Amino acid sequence: MTVDFGLSLLFGPPAGQNERFIDDITSAMPYVGGAMSSMWMTDHFFWHESPTFEAWTVMAYVAALFPTMQIGPMVLGQNYRNPALTAKMASTLHALSGGRFIMGIGAGWKEDEYRAYGYPFPEPKVRLEQLQDTLEIFTRLWNEPGKVTYEGRHYSVADAWCEPKPSPKIPIVVGGGGRKTMSLAVKYADMWNISDANLTTFKEKLVTLREHCETQGREWHSLRKTWFGRLSVGATEQEAVARAAARNYTRDNAFIGTPDQLVEQLLAFVDVDCDYFMIDIIDSPNPELLAMVCEGVIPRVKAGR
Numbered sequence: 001m002t003v004d005f006g007l008s009l010l011f012g013p014p015a016g017q018n019e020r021f022i023d024d025i026t027s028a029m030p031y032v033g034g035a036m037s038s039m040w041m042t043d044h045f046f047w048h049e050s051p052t053f054e055a056w057t058v059m060a061y062v063a064a065l066f067p068t069m070q071i072g073p074m075v076l077g078q079n080y081r082n083p084a085l086t087a088k089m090a091s092t093l094h095a096l097s098g099g100r101f102i103m104g105i106g107a108g109w110k111e112d113e114y115r116a117y118g119y120p121f122p123e124p125k126v127r128l129e130q131l132q133d134t135l136e137i138f139t140r141l142w143n144e145p146g147k148v149t150y151e152g153r154h155y156s157v158a159d160a161w162c163e164p165k166p167s168p169k170i171p172i173v174v175g176g177g178g179r180k181t182m183s184l185a186v187k188y189a190d191m192w193n194i195s196d197a198n199l200t201t202f203k204e205k206l207v208t209l210r211e212h213c214e215t216q217g218r219e220w221h222s223l224r225k226t227w228f229g230r231l232s233v234g235a236t237e238q239e240a241v242a243r244a245a246a247r248n249y250t251r252d253n254a255f256i257g258t259p260d261q262l263v264e265q266l267l268a269f270v271d272v273d274c275d276y277f278m279i280d281i282i283d284s285p286n287p288e289l290l291a292m293v294c295e296g297v298i299p300r301v302k303a304g305r
Contacts, residue, residue, distance in 0.1 A: 001275050003302050006038035008074065008228065008280035009058065012051035021053065022065070028285040029066065035294035038070035038102065040228070040278045043077050045113045056089060063097040072102030074228050074278055075175035075193065079108050079119065079127065083134040084157045087141040094166045101166075103138065104173040104193065107131045107181060128180045130154045135172070135188040142166050173226065177205050179212075186212040191224040191276065196253040199268055202227070206272060226276035227269060230254040233262060233281070233292045243282050255279070259296040266301045 007028070013021035025039075039062055043055040055073050063071045071093075076086065094101040107127040108114070114121035122130075133152030140148045141162035148160050174185035175193040185192035186209065194205055206225065213220050230249050234240030237257055244256045255265050266277065281293055 001270070001273075003270055004038070004276045005036040005298050005301075006040050006070075006072075006276070006278040007032050007036050008278050009039055009041045009062070010280070011042050011044055011047055012053045015051055018051070022061075024285045025062070025066070027287075028290055031287070031290035031294040033066075033068060035298040036069075038072060038278070039066065040072055040074040040104070043073050043075065043080065044110060045117055059101075060093055063093060063100060067098075067100075070100045070102055071097065072173065073104045075104035075106040075173065077108035077110070077113075078105055078131045078134040083137045083155050084141065084160055084162075086134070087138045088162055090138075090170055091142060091162055091164065091166045094170050095164055099166075099168050102171045102173060104175060105131070105134060105138075106175040124178075126154070128178075128184070131174075131181070132184055135174070135184060138170075138172065139188060142170060175228070177201075179208055182209050183212045183216075185209070186216050186218045186223060189223065191226050193226040193228055193278070195227075196229040197227065198252050199265075199272075202269060202274065203272055221273075224276055225274045226278065227274050228278040229280065231262065231279045231281050231293065232256045232283075233289055233297070234258060235292075237261065247282055249282070254282075259292050259300075262293070262297045263300045263305075266297070267304070270301065270304070 009025065041055045041058045044052055046052045059071050059073065090101055090103050111121050133155040136152060137150055137155060137157055140150055141160060142165060149158050150156055171190040172188060173191040173193050174181060174189040175195065177194045182192060192209060194202065210220060213223065232240045232244035232249065232254060234243060240256050240258065244250065244254055255262055257265065281289060283289055
């Protein structure tokens with residue numbers, strides 16, 4: 001089984017230091033470029049008073065700046081943007097980047113953003129129905145020839161064009177741990193993602209995911225199982241734990257430890273079929289920490305030891 005790694009980008013720069021956002025990514029690339037294949041941007045409008053960049057703008061800029069890396073959102077809130085327009089934006093970025101875009105999509109959850117920006121915040125059932133409409137529109141616009149018409153519960157298109165069609169195909173990641181979300185991942189996606197899950201939770205979710213595969217006739221290994229979240233590394237366990245604690249992370253929701261401990265923790269997920277890790281390395285771009293992860297952890301996990 002091939003195991004991949006991606007770098008999770010921060011949601012914005014330090015206050016008053018806008019240039020740090022790209023400078024930090026650039027300084028990390030000598031380490032990241034040989035160990036990871038992708039970069040991922042979260043889709044949020046604000047985190048309290050912290051500077052927060054808009055996801056699509058970042059993805060377009062970063063895709064041009066780092067031409068060897070795939071780029072994707074982890075994950076888009078489906079009702080922040082019209083789904084047909086989102087499909088068009090994705091196909092455009094995919095074409096201009098030489099086929100390096102990955103579509104990450106979810107139902108949306110951060111209520112304070114919806115309220116602050118004037119978006120309706122419907123109940124979970126409606127947001128999941130909207131997500132299904134969105135995935136149907138993506139699939140049809142990207143794959144059906146000519147004009148596309150679709151009438152969903154909440155979203156529709158009528159004689160809509162999406163040219164050029166994405167080539168190669170845009171991989172879809174559906175993020176979320178609810179039963180309905182996982183069912184949609186099985187039906188529409190190339191990858192399923194869960195955030196900040198410990199091994200016990202991950203295994204429990206896989207039971208549900210397998211049930212959906214069996215019900216829908218989906219071959220288990222045709223759907224990649226992926227994990228998104230934080231990783232804290234240190235020369236000692238105490239150092240790694242303290243670094244994670246400063247950002248309110250524990251081993252219940254993050255990978256934490258020395259390189260040897262991290263390899264053991266990550267391989268435990270690989271053993272149950274997780275094959276893609278999108279990670280935010282806490283206190284990156286510290287070169288010592290990047291070297292520990294990109295040279296002392298990731299190659300060993302990919303090699304299975």
